[in-house]
Amino acid sequence: xxxxxxxxxxxxxxxxxxxxxxxxxxxxxxxxxxxxxxxxxxxxxxxxxxxxxxxxxxxxxxxxxxxxxxxxxxxxxxxxxxxxxxxxxxxxxxxxxxxxxxxxxxxxxxxxxxxxxxxxxxxxxxxxxxxxxxxxxxxxxxxxxxxxxxxxxxxxxxxxxxxxxxxxxxxxxxxxxxxxxxxxxxxxxxxxxxxxxxxxxxxxxxxxxxxxxxxxxxxxxxxxxxxxxxxxxxxxxxxxxxxxxxxxxxxxxxxxxxxxxxxxxxxxxxxxxxxxxxxxxxxxxxxxxxxxxxxxxxxxxxxxxxxxxx
Amino acid sequence: xxxxxxxxxxxxxxxxxxxxxxxxxxxxxxxxxxxxxxxxxxxxxxxxxxxxxxxxxxxxxxxxxxxxxxxxxxxxxxxxxxxxxxxxxxxxxxxxxxxxxxxxxxxxxxxxxxxxxxxxxxxxxxxxxxxxxxxxxxxxxxxxxxxxxxxxxxxxxxxxxxxxxxxxxxxxxxxxxxxxxxxxxxxxxxxxxxxxxxxxxxxxxxxxxxxxxxxxxxxxxxxxxxxxxxxxxxxxxx
Numbered sequence: 001x002x003x004x005x006x007x008x009x010x011x012x013x014x015x016x017x018x019x020x021x022x023x024x025x026x027x028x029x030x031x032x033x034x035x036x037x038x039x040x041x042x043x044x045x046x047x048x049x050x051x052x053x054x055x056x057x058x059x060x061x062x063x064x065x066x067x068x069x070x071x072x073x074x075x076x077x078x079x080x081x082x083x084x085x086x087x088x089x090x091x092x093x094x095x096x097x098x099x100x101x102x103x104x105x106x107x108x109x110x111x112x113x114x115x116x117x118x119x120x121x122x123x124x125x126x127x128x129x130x131x132x133x134x135x136x137x138x139x140x141x142x143x144x145x146x147x148x149x150x151x152x153x154x155x156x157x158x159x160x161x162x163x164x165x166x167x168x169x170x171x172x173x174x175x176x177x178x179x180x181x182x183x184x185x186x187x188x189x190x191x192x193x194x195x196x197x198x199x200x201x202x203x204x205x206x207x208x209x210x211x212x213x214x215x216x217x218x219x220x221x222x223x224x225x226x227x228x229x230x231x232x233x234x235x236x237x238x239x240x241x242x243x244x245x246x247x248x249x250x251x252x253x254x255x256x257x258x259x260x261x262x263x264x265x266x267x268x269x270x271x272x273x274x275x276x277x278x279x280x281x282x283x284x285x286x287x288x289x290x291x292x293x294x295x296x297x298x299x300x301x302x303x304x305x306x307x308x309x310x
Numbered sequence: 311x312x313x314x315x316x317x318x319x320x321x322x323x324x325x326x327x328x329x330x331x332x333x334x335x336x337x338x339x340x341x342x343x344x345x346x347x348x349x350x351x352x353x354x355x356x357x358x359x360x361x362x363x364x365x366x367x368x369x370x371x372x373x374x375x376x377x378x379x380x381x382x383x384x385x386x387x388x389x390x391x392x393x394x395x396x397x398x399x400x401x402x403x404x405x406x407x408x409x410x411x412x413x414x415x416x417x418x419x420x421x422x423x424x425x426x427x428x429x430x431x432x433x434x435x436x437x438x439x440x441x442x443x444x445x446x447x448x449x450x451x452x453x454x455x456x457x458x459x460x461x462x463x464x465x466x467x468x469x470x471x472x473x474x475x476x477x478x479x480x481x482x483x484x485x486x487x488x489x490x491x492x493x494x495x496x497x498x499x500x501x502x503x504x505x506x507x508x509x510x511x512x513x514x515x516x517x518x519x520x521x522x523x524x525x526x527x528x529x530x531x532x533x534x535x536x537x538x539x540x541x542x543x544x545x546x547x548x
Contacts, residue, residue: 002411005411006411007403008403008404008406008411009408009411009412011399011400011403011406012344012345012405012406012407012408012412012487013408013412013487013488014396014399015345015396015399015400016344016345016346016486016487016488016490017486017487017488018396019333019336019342019345019346019353019354019357019486020345020346020350020353020485020486020488022329022357023353023354023356023357023360024353026356026357026360026361026364027356027360030360179367179370179371182363182364182367183367183368183371185364186322186326186364186367186368187385189326189364190322190325190385190389190390190393191385191389193389193392193393194388194389194392194393197392197393197395197396198392201395203488204488207488208412236488236489238485238486238488238489246484246485246488246489248484248548
């Protein structure tokens with residue numbers, strides 16, 4: 001096929017993913033900016049549950065308070081870590097929040113109604129997020145989870161621990177706080193946008209070069225279909241707010257377990273979030289953050305398939 | 311602020327403004343439908359609005375030095391260049407919908423994801439290619455004999471097709487081009503090898519169950535075939 005033509009197809013596919021995702025990245029960045037301006041670290045420390053299980057469970061539902069999709073969740077998580085959020089709570093939030101929010105509830109409901117897929121996605125998301133958060137929280141030594149920059153709350157200009165308190169005094173008026181939030185959002189957009197752009201480019205490249213038919217041929221099989229849909233979710237990196245509609249396209253040819261695994265695994269981990277993870281977590285933790293959800297979602301999908309009797 | 315920081319500031323401002331303008335241009339020109347399902351068109355408005363807001367506040371911070379708008383991360387040229395990549399693609403490569411060139415590996419006669427489709431009672435003349443393929447899945451090919459067909463799509467041919475065989479094709483899309491897949495209806499028309507593949511055509515004719523590329527299928531026996539412009543909505547939405 002002609003090189004120029006391939007470039008055109010790539011451009012269309014890349015821009016399609018980018019245009020669909022960028023508003024959600026912007027909303028996530030704004031949320032992150034608002035948290036930076038308005039949430040005091042004291043509040044977080046005061047409100048957080050004392051024990052680890054409580055923290056992980058709380059983190060899994062924290063998305064209801066901070067509605068972000070997967071493009072926006074990493075900057076918000078990083079921001080919350082810099083505000084003193086406990087590690088297991090932040091991890092559960094990171095994994096669960098892209099689904100656990102009103103926008104994604106709505107899109108999943110519109111696509112699938114209130115049935116097996118919706119409930120399956122809900123339950124599996126919580127179980128996986130809490131388990132992974134607990135496992136990493138228990139077995140990782142404190143201080144080996146986050147990159148130093150994520151704990152310090154930003155770049156070289158802000159290395160002091162009392163950074164947040166300084167700001168609370170400086171930014172007295174509401175208007176200043178709002179302007180500050182937008183300024184932070186803008187930096188956040190550039191910082192995280194590069195991962196969205198690189199991930200979209202990778203997904204578009206694969207779609208342009210690998211025949212779709214050969215992907216679709218893998219449709220059935222209790223285990224294979226789940227494996228395949230998780231890999232697809234990983235590669236496509238489509239935003240959690242719209243992935244339900246994408247999954248609809250596979251409903252007839254793929255097993256229900258694989259659809260649910262696609263929907264619960266995809267928002268947790270994909271190409272672009274992997275790239276974003278590397279900006280927040282140390283390398284070993286990034287590996288666990290990919291492998292643990294992958295294996296758990298795989299098991300869940302296969303179990304659902306067996307229970308439904310394919 | 312050093313001279314380097316200064317240049318990065320303006321580059322960032324330019325990108326924020328440029329992205330807002332790009333989304334606005336997509337909305338105004340209608341090219342947005344080349345990329346995402348029109349159902350999600352409002353996303354582009356949200357995106358453009360936030361980009362303008364970010365740009366304005368960034369400018370405000372420059373005009374009013376008392377406003378505390380410092381950088382929180384070290385945004386270097388690498389990040390700025392990556393952020394400029396989508397704009398560069400948008401500027402340098404003409405906006406195209408997915409067409410014949412995006413088909414790598416054949417066309418689907420059985421569109422996936424039709425299970426949840428609401429049953430609809432469209433008359434045969436009003437059905438588009440997606441509607442027809444859904445119907446094809448429901449009944450034996452011979453049951454469609456003599457039904458009138460009037461559809462728009464692009465011409466697609468494979469090496470296995472006989473001289474008069476082709477497919478009238480469209481891309482079906484659920485949310486954005488990431489999940490777009492090609493679908494097509496088998497058709498027969500006499501001088502079809504004179505029509506270049508990829509051309510948009512309006513095909514009118516009647517269905518007749520016949521052997522097509524080794525399979526018994528409802529095949530459009532074309533009565534009239536007109537070259538047409540690409541439709542404003544190039545994709546079909548399941």
